[in-house]
Each structure stands twice: as C-alpha cells, then as structure tokens.
Amino acid sequence: MAVETTTRAKVRWGLLDVLVVVFALVPVLWIASLSFKTPATLTDGNFIPREWTLDNYRTIFDTDQFVRALINSIGIALIATLIAVVLGAMAAYAISRLDFPGKGLLVGVSLLIAMFPQVSLVSPLFEIERQLKIFDTWPGLILPYITFALPLAIYTLSAFFKQIPWDLEKAAKMDGATQAQAFRRVIAPLAAPGLFTTAILVFIFCWNDFLFAISLTSTERSRTVPAALSFFTGASQFEDPTGAICAAAVVITVPIILFVLFFQRRIVSGLTSGAVKG
C-alpha cells in the first residue's frame, strides 16, 4: 500500500516537473528553432524548421560587431567574476570567523546594495563614469558588476565558510601554519565548492546584464553581447535581423552552459566529511 502511494506520488511529481521544465524551455527552444530557419520560413509557425539553414550563424560571425561584443562579454564577465569572488571570499571569511566592530553594519550595507534598484543608479553612474573618463571602457562595466555581485558572493561564501569546522583552522595553527597558510592550505580547498558555486552565480549575473551594458557603453569598444544584440541589423540594413538575433542569442547561452558544466564537476558535495566526528 505504502509503496503504491509513493509510486503514485512519484508519477505526480514527475509530471509536475515535466510541466515546469517544458514551460521554461519552450521559449528557448523556439529561439533555437528560429535561428535555424531561412528568412522565408521564419513566420510559418512551425516549431521544427522545414528548411534548415546555418546562414544566420554565418551572418553573425561575419559581422565584426558580434565577435567584438562576444570578446567584450567574456573578458568583462571573467574579470569581474574573478575580482568579486576573491574580494567576496575575504569578506565572507572575516564575517564567518571573526567578531569585529562594524560586522553587523557591513552585512547590512551589503544587503542594502543587493536590494537597491539598479535603475535608479544608472544616471548617477553615467555621470560619474564620464567624469572619471571610464565611460564606455571595460573598467566602466567591471566596477558596477563587482559592486552588485559582491553581496551575492559574500552571502553565498559565508554560508560555505560557516560549514567548515573551526577546529580545522586551530589544528592547522597548532601544526605550525600561519593564518595565511591555514587559509590557503586547509580552508580554501574545503571551500572550493562554495567558491565555484559563487563564481557561476556571479558570472551569470555579469553575463546576462543588459541595463548597465546598454547605459554605460556607447561603442563597440566595450559593448557586451546583450547590449549589442539590440543594435543588430543583420548583414545589410534592409534585411530582417530576427534570424540573426536568434542565432546570436543561442550562441551567447553556450559559454554559460560550458561554464556551468565545467565547474559543476568541481562541486563535489560532502568534501568536508571525515574532518570531525559526526
């Protein structure tokens, strides 16, 4: 009886899961389908293209516009992720380990940044960056990305650091390690899953951002893909760019999928097991 119930529950949950996945994936698949259609069949309403073509992909890689934006996107997102994770790790470590004056304030302020509507910061940032002459440059985007990614990084990482037994660090110190050695050789390897998880989240945040990318850039020099897409015109000005935009959208999801797949293998759960009893 009990087994039957669980089987039925499993089926029910399974169906629900499928429904959710289909709901989430249909638009993505639709875009993928559009990217393989020829301009003539673009609006024929078929989910599976009647005529397959790779022309759209050829078009976007022929234009300098897209390739340049792709390079910008990869460069900016990677640098911002790296800096945010390193800074976030240090802050999170201090928050989870030390009791220092102003700790509550630090956590509060970082939460405040996360809650702040980014739209309201666009105009001031625009003015500031123009004054500082970093408007339409890589640092001009990297800086705000770090700012908004840090709260996320600090929160995720401090949760991970709190799981690592305090005793391990004491043991390392007793074994003759300095504070830095204890962090580098004992704590950091154990926090690796947390670091990779955080890196993925921050990277996706930077990669997908449209608001700052469109407001704080003006040329191909630093425009990232999400912003560049909106300037897309296709091979010639008179061509309908829908197919090309779809192809570009598919292309920019690829690095994210690769990034996640690459780091997912490093996220081994239960890495800290065996350190301390129970």
Add this chain to the structure above:
Amino acid sequence: MADIVLDKVSKSFPDGTVAVQDVDLEIADGEFVILVGPSGCGKSTTLNMIAGLEDISSGELRIGGQRVNDKAPRDRDIAMVFQSYALYPNMTVRENMAFPLRLAKLDKETINAKVDEAAKVLELVPLLDRKPANLSGGQRQRVAMGRAIVRQPKAFLMDEPLSNLDAKLRVQMRTVVSRLQKQLGTTTVYVTHDQTEAMTLGDRVVIMRGGAIQQVGPPQELYDHPRNLFVAGFIGSPSMNFLHAAVQDGSLHTALGEVPLGDRVRRELEAADAPRELILGVRPEHFEDAELVDEDTRRRGLEFEAPVEIVESMGSDKYVYFTVEGERASAAELEELAADAGAGDFAGTGGNLVTRLSAESPVAEGQSRRVWFNLEKIHLFDPTNGRNLTLHEGRSAGALAD
C-alpha cells in the same frame, strides 16, 4: 621536552566573565597532568591558553623556562589533539600526518621516515593512503594522535581526545594514550570531564571549578584526602555519600546514628565561628555488612540498620542501595555536582545511600540489614565553604583522630 609553568594565569572576556582565575600550576618535564572538572570550569580555556589559541588576560605562561604569552601557537612547538580530531578531510592519512612536517620545511625523505615511524607506533600503516572520511572513529582518533607525535614537540595538549569514542574503545584507547606518553616521555596536559579517565591516566590531577583550581595531586591522594566537598564529590564512582550531620554535645547526630568525635575535630568545632551543621561524607567501599566484620574492626566503626532498596551484584562485590531517613545534605557544591551529572532536577536520588559490600554478604532486596561503616575513613565538611574538617596537614584521618 619542556616544563610548563602557569603563574597566576587568568582569562577574562570582554563582557566581564572570568573563565579562569589566578591559576598557578607547575608541570614538570615529562609529566602527565590531567585537568578535570565539570563543563564550564575553565579547563579547556586553560588548555587553549597554553596552546596559544586564546590570549592570556593576565599572568605568565612559561614553556621550557621561556615566557610565551605573546607567541603564536606555531612558535610554541606544542602539538594538540582535538576532541573533534580536526583531520584535514582533503588530505590522506599520510598527508595529514606530514602536514606539520611540511610546514616545518623538512625534506621529503625525513618526512616520509617520520610519518612511517609514527604510523607504525599507532598501527596506522595500512591506512596511510585513505582519506579521513573512510576511517572509523577510533582510526581517526589515532590519526589525530599521529599528527601530534610525528613532530616530536615540546608538549602534547589533549582536549577530551577520547570523549567521542564509544565506551569500550575509550577504555582501550586510554591504555594506548598512557603507553604512548610513557614511551615518548613528553610533557602532556590532558583535559577531560570524565573522572575515571582522570584517575587512571595522570601522574597528577588538577581539579577545577568555576575557573579556579580546587586541588592538585596524584589521583590516589585526591581520592583519599580531598581538600573540600567539591573534590570529594567529583572524584570516585559511585560517588561519595553525603549526609546531613548536626553537632550536639561533642558528637554528631546523623541519619546513621550518633557519630563520636575525636579531640582534633572537637577542637575545630569549639571555635566561635565553627559551623553547627556539617556534611558527613562516606565512600561506598567504607561500608560493610555487619555480619562480615570481625570484632577488632567493628570497634573502629559504627553500625546502623536500614532497609535495602536495590542490590546490584557486580560479581566481585555488591552495590547495595539503602533508604535512610533524615535531612538531605545541602551545599552549593553538591547542587553543582548533581547538575553536572545531569541529575540536578532529579530528586529521586535523595535519601539514598550507596554502599559497596563484599560479595559474600547475603543481603537481599526488601529486607532490613545491619551495616557497619569505618569511622576512620569518613570526612566532615563545612557546608558553608566546603572545607574538609577532617583534613590535617593534607591527610584525612577520619572523625576519631586525637
């Protein structure tokens, strides 16, 4: 190898709580000293101060004659075994044990030789390539010990290293620890809350309560000559029986009858500020079935009759629980000990007397039995400050001493 000296060492926290107060302790080179006490007595804080994991608020700590108050743990050359073992889960057993040596920048061959040697001593050789997650509790414990001994430090600090093991393994590991310490001859400070461990392991035992040392001495001395009520109640299993006693005309009125007093105790009680009420302490083994006591011994003690509640036959002897009437002994120390034993809110133990009688005793549950107890072995405590009144120049001589 070195001696460790604590000179008026205190620890207070920013919020004003004092964890350790004016601890004076000299630990000789090669000595095995146990810090024992109920939870919150400051024993672990004391150990952490020796380790350098906690700052010393005042006083001086010397290791090998050198002041180390401001030295980092890594510069003190001492090893520590943690209650949680604190093995590095990302390293194999070999790497765990080699870690302190690698930090000390020894060359690879020396490291391997030393790790192999330590592994042989602790029988860890077949486990060297495993990760801590794949070890049993006892094996993890041995790896933790291995990591400590591999470096040949000046001293070992052990913070309840056996308390996570199950009872049988704990007894077994106790002998391993003891043998290892004798073999290496390294100064060792061992923290535990288990009085059996304290009694069996150490050269000397330090009993702490509320951040202060109560008594320091070899286990037998603490057992036979407790300086105060707390030490008497803490050491021994089953613990000492405590009964209320009223002073009346040169003798003591207790639930076990009139206890005669010798001159020495009487003189103590004649002082103006002497307490009118005392606490009588008798260890379970100082009782005997009155039938089995010969005439000569009988004169040195006192007899009483009480109903038998429970008989626990241990084979070698019998633990017999009697119900006795009369007021319960009460003192702050006793309440604290009961709370630590987890019986603070359990009144069912009141009025009971635990005795250890010979196995030949025909005692049976439900009947009444005549029992004798040795007056030369009893202790009398002042309930206001816990002082042992029968203690004279560090020796306890019972109630009859002249």
